[in-house]
Amino acid sequence: MIQVVCVKQVPDTETRVKVAADGRNLDPAGVTWVLNPYDEYAVEQALRVRDQQGGGEVVAVSVGGPGVLSALRNVLALGADRAIHLRTDLAAPDPLSLARALAAELRGLGAGLVWFGKQAVDDDQAQVGPMTAELLDLPCATMAAAFTLEGEKVIVEREIEGGREVVELTLPAVVTAEKGLNEPRYASLKGIMAAKKKTIEEKPAELGEPGLEVVALVLPPPRAAGRIVGQGPQAVAELVRVLREDAKVL
Amino acid sequence: MSILVFIEQRDGRVRAVSREALGEATRLAAALGGPVVGVCPAATDPGLAALGEAGAERVLLAAHPAFAAYDAAGYARAVAVAAETLKPALVLFGASTMGRDLAPRVAARLGAGLASDCIALAVEGGRLVASRPVFAGKALQKVAFPKAPALATLRPKVFAPVALGGRSAAVEPLAVDFDAAASRAKVLRVAAAGAGKVDLTEAEVIVSGGRGMKGPEHFQLLEDLAAALGASVGASRAVVDAGWRPHSEQVGQTGKTVSPKLYVAVGISGAIQHLTGMTSSRCIVAINKDAEAPIFKVADYGIVGDLFEILPALTEAVGKLNAHA
Missing domain, CATH: 3.40.50.1220 (TPP-binding domain)
Structure with a gap:
C-alpha cells in the first residue's frame, strides 16, 4: 500500500513571536524551523503500518518554498521512501489553497492512507487534513489518539469532550494524528545518510484562489501583573477572600 | 443576508457552544443583517424550538436515523445544503471537537474560507474580520474573507449566549440526500471518560x-x-x-x-x-x-x-x- 504523509515546516515551539514589517506575517529572522510536532506522530504511524504490512511505500509531501526541503529530508531520514515538494513562493498559503494543492497531487498517487498532523502549531487552523479529505471524497478521522489497521478497515479512537469516539473507516482514508498516538522515533545516522540518496521531486503547487486574507498579525496585550497574597498555608484565608470578594470566582 | 449556525447535539442535547454561536450571530445580525438560522443534523428533534430564546429565528432540522451519532460526511452535506439554499453571509460553528472536524469539510464543499477557533468577530470597514490566536496564543491573527460565505469556528466559553425570553424558533425540515449504507466512516461507539467528568x-x-x-x-x-x-x-x-x-x-x-x-x-x-x-x-x-x-x-x-x-x-x-x- 502507498501511504502519503503531508507535512509542514513550522517555527520551533520555543520561538518568541515577532511581527514582520508588513504587519501581517511572522518575522522569520532568527526563527528555528522544525517539522511540525504533530506530523511526527503521523510519520511514525505510517512507518509502522509499512513495517506491519512488510512493504509498501511512504511518500512525504509538503507545500512551500525551498525551506520545506529540510522538513522533507527529515521525514526521509526517519524512513520515508521518497518525497514530493509542491513549490510556491507564497510565505503562508491559506488552508483551502493548501488542501487544493495537496488534493491535486494526491489524485494521481493512489494512496491507501493519507496522513496529517492534527494541526500545524504555527497557524493552528487544523483544517488542511479534513479539507483535503472532502476534496477527494475520502473518509477522514481527525485527532487520532489510537489507530489499528484491520484489512481494508482502520479503527481510530478520537478524544472528544468527556470521552473517546471510536470510528471505523474504509480505505482509502485520511487520518490526522494527535499527540500520544505513538512514540515517534528519532532519525538514526544511517537514516540521515540514506536520506541523502532518496529523491525529492519538485512540482509547482496548484493553489487556486485563497479562502482567507490575512489582515494583521498582532501581539496580545500582556496580562497585568498580579500580586502575591502571601507565603505558605497561612495565606490561604486571604486567597479565598480575594477570590470571593474581588475576583468573584468562588 | 442571513447568518447560519451549526447546532451541535450529542445524545439529544444541544451543546453550550451552539448557544454561544447563536449569541454571537444575534449580535452580528445588526451589522450583517438578516435572520439567524440554525441547522441541526440529528436523528430526532433535540428541542430546537427552545433555541428561539438563544437567538435563532428558524432552525432547519436535517433528520436522519444515521445522524444519532456524528457522521462527518452526512453532517457536512446537511450544513452545505443549508448554506447553498440560504446563501448566508456567515456560517458559525462551535470550535468543539465536532465543529473543528466538521467545519473544514463544509468549507471544502463550499469552496469557502474558514477561520478556526476565533475569539472575536467584527465588521470593520464593511467587511467581516475574524480574530484568532496563532502560535498557540503568542499572537493574534486577523483574517478577512475574499468571498461569501465566511466560515468560522468559535472558541468555547469566549462568546456569551443571549437570553431572549419567550421567543420560540420555527423548526423546519431540511431534506438531505444521504445514503448511510454507503458511508465509509462510521462511529462504532463513544466511550465516556467517567461519570460527571467535565472536559x-x-x-x-x-x-x-x-x-x-x-x-x-x-x-x-x-x-x-x-x-x-x-x-x-x-x-x-x-x-x-x-x-x-x-x-x-x-x-x-x-x-x-x-x-x-x-x-x-x-x-x-x-x-x-x-x-x-x-x-x-x-x-x-x-x-x-x-x-x-x-x-x-x-x-x-x-x-x-x-x-x-x-x-x-x-x-x-x-x-x-x-x-x-
Whole structure:
C-alpha cells in the first residue's frame, strides 16, 4: 500500500513571536524551523503500518518554498521512501489553497492512507487534513489518539469532550494524528545518510484562489501583573477572600 | 443576508457552544443583517424550538436515523445544503471537537474560507474580520474573507449566549440526500471518560499540576481540591510526558487551550508553551515554591510556598465555604 504523509515546516515551539514589517506575517529572522510536532506522530504511524504490512511505500509531501526541503529530508531520514515538494513562493498559503494543492497531487498517487498532523502549531487552523479529505471524497478521522489497521478497515479512537469516539473507516482514508498516538522515533545516522540518496521531486503547487486574507498579525496585550497574597498555608484565608470578594470566582 | 449556525447535539442535547454561536450571530445580525438560522443534523428533534430564546429565528432540522451519532460526511452535506439554499453571509460553528472536524469539510464543499477557533468577530470597514490566536496564543491573527460565505469556528466559553425570553424558533425540515449504507466512516461507539467528568475546554474551574507535584501519587491532593471547587484536573506537558497524567489533561501548546473562570496552577513553573494554553483564563492563581517562577507573571494571585502544605489547607477552606453556602 502507498501511504502519503503531508507535512509542514513550522517555527520551533520555543520561538518568541515577532511581527514582520508588513504587519501581517511572522518575522522569520532568527526563527528555528522544525517539522511540525504533530506530523511526527503521523510519520511514525505510517512507518509502522509499512513495517506491519512488510512493504509498501511512504511518500512525504509538503507545500512551500525551498525551506520545506529540510522538513522533507527529515521525514526521509526517519524512513520515508521518497518525497514530493509542491513549490510556491507564497510565505503562508491559506488552508483551502493548501488542501487544493495537496488534493491535486494526491489524485494521481493512489494512496491507501493519507496522513496529517492534527494541526500545524504555527497557524493552528487544523483544517488542511479534513479539507483535503472532502476534496477527494475520502473518509477522514481527525485527532487520532489510537489507530489499528484491520484489512481494508482502520479503527481510530478520537478524544472528544468527556470521552473517546471510536470510528471505523474504509480505505482509502485520511487520518490526522494527535499527540500520544505513538512514540515517534528519532532519525538514526544511517537514516540521515540514506536520506541523502532518496529523491525529492519538485512540482509547482496548484493553489487556486485563497479562502482567507490575512489582515494583521498582532501581539496580545500582556496580562497585568498580579500580586502575591502571601507565603505558605497561612495565606490561604486571604486567597479565598480575594477570590470571593474581588475576583468573584468562588 | 442571513447568518447560519451549526447546532451541535450529542445524545439529544444541544451543546453550550451552539448557544454561544447563536449569541454571537444575534449580535452580528445588526451589522450583517438578516435572520439567524440554525441547522441541526440529528436523528430526532433535540428541542430546537427552545433555541428561539438563544437567538435563532428558524432552525432547519436535517433528520436522519444515521445522524444519532456524528457522521462527518452526512453532517457536512446537511450544513452545505443549508448554506447553498440560504446563501448566508456567515456560517458559525462551535470550535468543539465536532465543529473543528466538521467545519473544514463544509468549507471544502463550499469552496469557502474558514477561520478556526476565533475569539472575536467584527465588521470593520464593511467587511467581516475574524480574530484568532496563532502560535498557540503568542499572537493574534486577523483574517478577512475574499468571498461569501465566511466560515468560522468559535472558541468555547469566549462568546456569551443571549437570553431572549419567550421567543420560540420555527423548526423546519431540511431534506438531505444521504445514503448511510454507503458511508465509509462510521462511529462504532463513544466511550465516556467517567461519570460527571467535565472536559477541560468546557470547565468553569481548572486545577492543574506540574512537576512540582513530585509524582503521580500526589495528584490525589489536586483531585481533592478539584472536587471541592467542582473543577476539572489539568496538567503541564512535563507531567504528561513523564506519564503521570493522560494527554487529554495537558494544557498548553501541544495540549488544550482553555478559558475557564478560574485556573489554579500548582507546582507549574510556567513554560511559554504552557502559558499560551491558559492565559485567556479570567482569573489565574499560582501556587509555587519559587517566587521567581514565570507563572507569577501571568497570575492574578499567587501563594509562594510548599504546595504539600498549601493544597490541603486550600481544600479545607473551600470545603468550609461550600458548607456555609
